[in-house]
Every structure is written in C-alpha cells, then in structure tokens.
C-alpha cells in the first residue's frame with residue numbers, strides 16, 4: 001500500500017473526519033497526551049491469523065491466503081501501513097520456521113515490523129518427531145517425551161534470538177479426559193520441572209509467558225488450567241516467568257478484569273492474547289461480543305500500569321490470538337486492532353480522580369456513571385486522528401476494500417491457497 005494512496009484517501013475524507021474529531025476532542029482533557037499514547041500503542045499480529053482458520057468440522061479457504069512466512073509478513077506490513085498500530089508479528093514454531101532469519105528480519109524491517117514473542121507447539125505431533133504428545137508433553141509420565149518437548153522449546157528460543165524476539169510464549173494442552181487418568185500433583189510437578197529446564201535456557205533479557213486454559217482439547221482436567229496455576233509456576237520459576245491472559249481461556253462469567261488487576265499488582269502479568277467469545281474459546285473478533293468487558297479490562301490495565309509507573313505501550317505484551325473462518329483475515333485483524341484501541345482510548349478517558357473519590361465515599365452510582373461516561377464516548381475519531389498523524393488511513397477497512405487488495409492477492413497467490421499451519 002503506497003503512502004500516496006493512503007494520503008489521497010485521507011484527503012478525500014478529511015473534512016468529515018475533522019468535524020467528528022472536533023466534536024469529541026473538545027471534551028478530552030490532555031488531548032495531545034491521549035493522542036500520543038494512542039499512536040504509541042501497538043498490537044502484535046500472530047502469524048497464524050493471516051490465513052482462514054477452521055473448526056474441527058471444516059475449513060473454508062478465502063482465497064489469496066499467504067503461502068509462506070514471507071507472504072504472512074507482507075500481510076502484516078499491509079495491516080500496519082493501513083492502521084499504524086500493528087508493528088510486530090508473533091511466530092508460531094513449527095508452523096512458521098524462519099529458515100533464513102536475516103532475510104526474514106530484513107523483510108520485516110523494510111515494512112516497519114519487528115518480532116514479538118515466539119510460540120512453541122507441543123499440542124500436536126509433527127511428522128518428524130519421535131515421541132507422541134497424545135498424553136501430554138511437559139507433564140508426560142515418560143521422561144523421553146518430556147525431553148523432546150523441552151528440546152523443542154529450547155529450539156524455539158533459538159529461532160527467537162535470531163529474529164530479535166525477547167519472549168517465549170508457552171501454551172500446553174496437557175491434561176486429562178477422564179477422572180483417574182492423571183495424578184494431578186505429579187503432572188504439575190513434572191510440568192514445573194520441565195519448565196525449569198526451559199527457563200534455564202532463556203537469555204538474560206528474555207521472558208517466559210505461561211498461558212492457561214480451563215478446558216479443550218482435554219475435557220476433564222488441564223494441567224495449567226487457570227491463572228492461579230500459571231501464577232504458581234511463574235512464581236516458582238523466577239522473575240522472568242509471567243502469566244499470560246488469553247481472554248477466551250476463561251469459564252463463562254469469570255471476572256477477567258479482577259485477575260488482570262491482581263496479576264499487575266504482583267508484577268506477574270506477561271500480557272494478553274486478545275479475542276472475544278460467546279461460549280468458550282471461540283476466538284472471535286476482539287470486541288465483537290462483549291466490548292464492555294474489554295473496556296473494563298483496559299480500565300484496570302491503565303489504572304494498574306499507572307500505579308506501577310509502567311509504559312502502557314511496552315510494559316506488557318499485546319497480541320491478538322484469534323482464528324477466522326468466515327471473514328477476510330486482514331479485515332478481521334483490522335477490526336480487532338480497532339476494538340482494542342477503542343477500549344484503550346475509553347480507559348484513558350476515565351476520570352480517575354473522580355472515581356477514587358466515588359470509591360472512597362462508597363458512591364456506587366457515581367462510580368458507575370464515571371466508568372460509563374468514558375465507555376459511551378465515541379472515541380473513534382480520536383483513534384482515526386492518531387492514525388492520521390502516524391501516516392495511516394482514516395478508515396483502514398474502507399481503504400482496503402476500495403483498493404481491492406484481496407483481489408490483487410488472489411491474482412498473485414491464487415484462489416485456493418492454504419496458509420502454513422492451518
């Protein structure tokens with residue numbers, strides 16, 4: 001996407017934008033500070049989200065999907081050119097192995113991108129591997145399986161070092177399907193022991209992000225099922241280990257914002273995998289089902305990060321973890337990033353001082369008024385203004401459609417391509 005195309009599009013829509021922006025900006029205290037924070041805030045795109053995801057029942061390709069890691073990076077570059085808010089990519093090994101790391105790194109840099117956390121995979125068997133993960137990986141009763149999984153994670157760190165990543169993200173599907181299948185204590189201790197060995201291999205400036213999930217693919221127990229179990233492991237391992245929150249990895253009704261608040265307080269919040277859900281780990285577009293929850297989470301994040309003097313943009317990891325089976329993945333990712341920035345902008349608008357006063361006076365109605373005043377503000381023109389100042393498009397999806405980018409990608413890549421890893 002050439003810059004002059006973006007500038008031309010913006011020029012055509014500038015007056016309309018200005019009118020909307022002036023309306024909302026008039027009521028925003030410290031407007032420049034808010035816009036600068038919005039400009040700085042970037043959300044990593046996972047390499048597996050550029051193709052069409054599926055369910056266990058089927059998968060329907062969308063056409064023009066990236067056929068290689070290089071094409072995935074190009075797609076993230078396009079997203080970033082449009083929204084100026086997605087300047088990094090998170091790789092999943094072995095779905096996206098960077099065979100020529102310097103070339104991959106150079107291509108990314110050309111598009112203004114760098115590499116976020118690297119993700120290991122011991123939840124499925126690869127053709128080349130000796131031992132099966134059918135009954136788990138890092139918690140497996142057989143030491144040989146555990147060793148293979150540990151070696152894989154160490155290899156992922158090695159790839160990450162070559163690319164300039166500084167975090168290993170670990171999600172384990174290890175668990176059990178039936179009562180009696182597993183000794184919980186033994187499984188947890190073996191997981192801890194395996195993670196210790198991986199932790200030992202982390203470079204000095206690296207972090208280990210430990211993700212939890214209550215169920216699926218195992219339906220009776222998961223060895224790292226909730227934030228408490230992740231936090232126990234992270235605490236035992238040391239200061240480089242932190243708990244990663246994936247929004248979809250909670251049982252219905254869980255108060256995620258409270259979890260976030262306390263993990264932040266303890267300095268143990270690694271970051272986020274953003275998505276949305278109606279029933280379970282649905283991996284739907286961020287903000288598509290419950291944008292109020294997303295706002296409440298960001299309210300805790302902003303408040304908690306400010307309390308610890310953390311930089312919002314760089315203090316923890318921000319990443320989308322979603323899978324799309326009916327939308328154009330690029331449009332979906334643009335929507336997800338926009339939803340995250342809307343929630344962040346609304347959280348920045350919360351009158352913190354008034355909220356503290358309301359809380360101290362037990363003025364419950366006023367506290368709700370303060371939060372919902374911010375939540376019900378249409379902050380989209382603020383985000384568009386921040387994007388405009390950064391060189392992005394006033395309306396990324398509209399420009400993506402107007403330019404018929406997907407048609408161009410189908411012409412180049414073909415109608416029936418399947419992204420690697422899917």
Ligand SMILES: [Mn+2]
Nearest residue numbers: 211246273321
């Ligand atoms: Mn995740």
